Amino acid sequence: MAHAATHHGHDHHEHEHHDHESLKTFGFWIFLITDCILFGTLFATYVVLRGNTAGGPTAEELFQMPGIIAETFILLTSSFTSGLAVLAMHKGNKNQLIGWLAVTALLGASFVFLEVSEFVHMVTQEGATIATSGFLSGFFTLVGTHGLHVSLGLCWMIGLMIQLNKHGITAVTKRKVDVISLYWHFLDVVWIFVFTVVYLMGVM
């Protein structure tokens, strides 16, 4: 009797726990949508300002496509590998999960490295700073905000790998992996629009 009661209580608890986790995932989805709107305002600002170069360098002069193309494919591949991490998680394979997350983080780090080198080159070699023109203010704010999101995602992913190593695949770490992979796919989607609107239209 007592056993049945505890068992029931336990089930109930598990059920609530599960609802709680799926509600958190939904909450994160809503955050992503507000983040989408944030990027929308930055895109609008960039597009409005992109002709105002104030005598400074223009997009055609600044952008070097080989590096940008590499960044694009690196981020695209990392979006795919973060999906593979989720698949490994659902197979219950912890080492494979951490492995794919590590691959994703390494690709993300190479992306950030390439982007920072691009910015350093612009500022030191071309004298194109955020204060040079309206075009560059819009550019650095938009692309920099995206880069900041990726860097933040990297720290988060490293923290999550440590947590997974310590606690294994539980309901909580599962939700966290689901959420970070959503975040990572979202960053790839934003990059596609950066690539199209900023770089491709810039060198046209």
Added chain:
Amino acid sequence: MSQANSHGHDAHAGGSHGSLKSYVIGFLLSIVLTIIPLVVILNHMFGETTRIAIILLMAILQFAVQLVFFMHLKEGENARWNMMALVLGLIILLTIVAGSLWIMTYNQVAH
């Protein structure tokens, strides 16, 4: 304990983890949708308006591909709510972007 529980109980909790096949298809489609605009721009194909239309269309298609094949928008128990939140977000986003462009384009006259 909690690990054993989560395995059986939460198998359908996320409900939206897709299969290897859907990730591979999504990845291949994304690569193709990235290469098409690159080829169009780097080879200076078509007129300016057509080029812009093509690369924007490819970006939107890739957005859809990632939503369906990577983010599994249409799967899972929350699919309906996810979709409604997304549509609301997109309406706000498009209003901000299109509205800003419209106002600022016509504002040039007032200089």
